[in-house]
Amino acid sequence: MNIFEEDLNDTITFWEKIKNIFRGKSLWMLHYCTGCGAVELPPTMTARFDMERLGMGPMATPRQADVLLITGYLSVKTLRRVIYTYEQMMTPKYLVGFGSCTLNGGIYYDSYAVINRLDYYLPVDLYLAGCMPRPEAIMNTFKTLENMITKGEANGWKKYVENYDWYRNNQIRSLGEVYVKDEFHE
Amino acid sequence: MNFTNDTKELISILEKSLDIKDFTTPKKNEISIVVDQNNVPTILTYLKDKGWKQLSMITCVDWIEENKFELVYVLFNWTNGITFLVKTKIERENPEYISIIDIFPGARYYERDIHEFFGVKFEGNSDSEKPLFLELWDDKPPMRKDFDPLEYSKRKFPDRKYDVELSKNVVKEVIKEGGINERT
Numbered sequence A: 001m002n003i004f005e006e007d008l009n010d011t012i013t014f015w016e017k018i019k020n021i022f023r024g025k026s027l028w029m030l031h032y033c034t035g036c037g038a039v040e041l042p043p044t045m046t047a048r049f050d051m052e053r054l055g056m057g058p059m060a061t062p063r064q065a066d067v068l069l070i071t072g073y074l075s076v077k078t079l080r081r082v083i084y085t086y087e088q089m090m091t092p093k094y095l096v097g098f099g100s101c102t103l104n105g106g107i108y109y110d111s112y113a114v115i116n117r118l119d120y121y122l123p124v125d126l127y128l129a130g131c132m133p134r135p136e137a138i139m140n141t142f143k144t145l146e147n148m149i150t151k152g153e154a155n156g157w158k159k160y161v162e163n164y165d166w167y168r169n170n171q172i173r174s175l176g177e178v179y180v181k182d183e184f185h186e
Numbered sequence B: 001m002n003f004t005n006d007t008k009e010l011i012s013i014l015e016k017s018l019d020i021k022d023f024t025t026p027k028k029n030e031i032s033i034v035v036d037q038n039n040v041p042t043i044l045t046y047l048k049d050k051g052w053k054q055l056s057m058i059t060c061v062d063w064i065e066e067n068k069f070e071l072v073y074v075l076f077n078w079t080n081g082i083t084f085l086v087k088t089k090i091e092r093e094n095p096e097y098i099s100i101i102d103i104f105p106g107a108r109y110y111e112r113d114i115h116e117f118f119g120v121k122f123e124g125n126s127d128s129e130k131p132l133f134l135e136l137w138d139d140k141p142p143m144r145k146d147f148d149p150l151e152y153s154k155r156k157f158p159d160r161k162y163d164v165e166l167s168k169n170v171v172k173e174v175i176k177e178g179g180i181n182e183r184t
């Protein structure tokens, strides 16, 4: 790992780097799937590709999860829930965009209900191209994400805090208001 | 047409006693009738009584050139497997219609759906104007033919900007290096 001589004297950097190594080795991803890319996750989780080899496992609640996967198109309605979910997650947190829909809208580029690019609303650490990506590509992405975390390059969550106003303005522009109004829970 | 005698009888009754404008069989085991606006509740009640107990869905078609909306009630009969389509046209300007929740209570949600996507108001359905799918919608109903989804998407959801020239050069580079075969 890239721990240098001078880091040993600087305890903050030193421990941050050590922590990054551990963070990369145990990733819990949130069990929340948004679009059609999600069908490639079961094979990635189960015996053939076995995601757990990388120290990754699915997790049920946002507060315990490190990785949020946006597996495909995001409708405006889902985006509201995703923003809530992302903000509930503890730092450090990482966000991976699956498929062309999160990159540029994909086949839904002209839809009245689907957003066009995810990094306009939430910080994306890594994109995974393809419609839809194969499990091999997903495993490759997870490996890349792990390397990025270990090297301390996956800093989306810091970017979100630093540029919160910009993200918030974009969210408001597309959603009107971010609050979730749900008649079944009123 | 290979309908049973019961159904044939039913059709002839409908043709004789009610003002049915059009009668077709779009596909096997499907009967479609076009009726007058005012007759819809009567016909639906009658059909429900005759075994078409399930309201599969209500849908709406925008005939923008005629300036009309067409409501289609899809009924299904579990005893003989025949689908009945009851169609009626209403005005497109300030569209309003009567709710059928007294006949089929399940219509409550279909009517809300149609109000949200086409703007048809249903008198008698207290929920009809509550939003169902689109939260905080601020434009004309999106399934109307004069709504432009691309324009809306461009205004509300900015797109990624690509440098087209740059990407062409990248492709050329790759081709030069023999990465992909040049297509003719």
Ligand code: SF4
Pocket: A035, A036, A037, A071, A072, A073, A098, A099, A100, A101, A102, A106, A107, A130, A131, A132, A133
């Ligand atoms: S990129 Fe393709 S597979 Fe992924 S959500 Fe979009 S349409 Fe579905």
